[in-house]
Amino acid sequence: MSTRIAELDGGIEETGLSHVINRDQVDLSHGVILYVEGVTVSFDGFRALNDLSFAIDAGELRCVIGPNGAGKTTMMDVITGKTQADAGTVFLGQTIDLTERTEYEIARLGIGRKFQKPLVFESHSVFENLELAMKGPKGVWDTLFYRLDSEQEDRIHEMLKRIDLAERWREPAGLLSHGQKQWLEIGMLLMQDPQILLLDEPTAGMSEEETERTAELFLSLEGKHSLVVVEHDMEFVASLARKVTVLHEGRVLAEGPMEMVQNNERVIEVYLGR
Numbered sequence: 001m002s003t004r005i006a007e008l009d010g011g012i013e014e015t016g017l018s019h020v021i022n023r024d025q026v027d028l029s030h031g032v033i034l035y036v037e038g039v040t041v042s043f044d045g046f047r048a049l050n051d052l053s054f055a056i057d058a059g060e061l062r063c064v065i066g067p068n069g070a071g072k073t074t075m076m077d078v079i080t081g082k083t084q085a086d087a088g089t090v091f092l093g094q095t096i097d098l099t100e101r102t103e104y105e106i107a108r109l110g111i112g113r114k115f116q117k118p119l120v121f122e123s124h125s126v127f128e129n130l131e132l133a134m135k136g137p138k139g140v141w142d143t144l145f146y147r148l149d150s151e152q153e154d155r156i157h158e159m160l161k162r163i164d165l166a167e168r169w170r171e172p173a174g175l176l177s178h179g180q181k182q183w184l185e186i187g188m189l190l191m192q193d194p195q196i197l198l199l200d201e202p203t204a205g206m207s208e209e210e211t212e213r214t215a216e217l218f219l220s221l222e223g224k225h226s227l228v229v230v231e232h233d234m235e236f237v238a239s240l241a242r243k244v245t246v247l248h249e250g251r252v253l254a255e256g257p258m259e260m261v262q263n264n265e266r267v268i269e270v271y272l273g274r
């Protein structure tokens with residue numbers, strides 16, 4: 001049993017899940033939750049990020065697009081502390097410099113991240129996955145041996161509805177479709193009530209219908225959380241109809257509404273390779 005608990009602990013740690021603390025200490029007085037300022041990251045002299053700057057408003061749903069190798073995933077690695085910036089700063093609100101924090105501290109400050117592949121506990125039920133996520137690493141023991149109070153149960157049932165899995169709550173997560181696993185993991189991240197949620201290509205491999213539902217889910221989260229969604233699926237980005245940041249060669253090439261960036265000459269050149 002103890003090995004199993006240790007494995008679960010490790011699993012949760014790796015997905016970056018942990019309780020949100022000190023949320024109130026984030027200074028949102030300017031309405032901005034995240035400032036990436038002049039960030040440069042080099043790998044063996046190659047600049048994956050090159051003086052990258054942009055800002056995300058509190059409660060905003062932002063899409064980030066850009067060709068392969070533009071630096072989108074590296075940008076998320078820097079925000080979450082997985083990769084150190086060689087230059088520049090990343091501020092959470094007005095006062096907290098994330099470049100001085102560890103990956104673990106950044107997760108605890110309420111920055112959640114969804115990698116491309118779903119990370120769910122396949123042999124546990126859908127409900128238990130949300131339960132484990134809500135309690136965080138220290139709660140695994142509790143989860144296995146103590147009952148939830150009714151408020152906690154209500155929270156899980158609300159989340160099941162939000163992620164469209166209310167009918168599947170008893171089933172092992174391993175039986176879900178790829179898209180449903182993605183929703184479950186998003187639900188698990190949301191149980192931590194993140195301030196910022198970073199999602200790297202969340203709709204990759206989803207059916208058309210699942211992709212549409214994902215757009216609805218993200219729109220429903222707007223205002224409650226700040227979302228940064230990296231996507232290659234232009235139809236999906238267009239359907240969200242929110243501000244788009246185009247990355248290219250490690251910096252911002254264009255930013256604005258989808259129709260505007262789609263008609264931007266430089267963006268067209270980059271995508272069509274002209």
Ligand SMILES: Nc1ncnc2c1ncn2[C@@H]1O[C@H](COP(=O)(O)OP(=O)(O)OP(=O)(O)O)[C@@H](O)[C@H]1O
Nearest residue numbers: 043044047048066067068069070071072073074075
């Ligand atoms: N750990 C690393 N070591 C060396 N080079 C890296 C490393 N991580 C990323 N790179 C390089 O940095 C550049 C940016 O990569 P990144 O993964 O951020 O791009 P991306 O925009 O996410 O691309 P994609 O759309 O293909 O996911 C690429 O040229 C990549 O090869």
Ligand SMILES: [Mg+2]
Nearest residue numbers: 072073074200
């Ligand atoms: Mg990437």
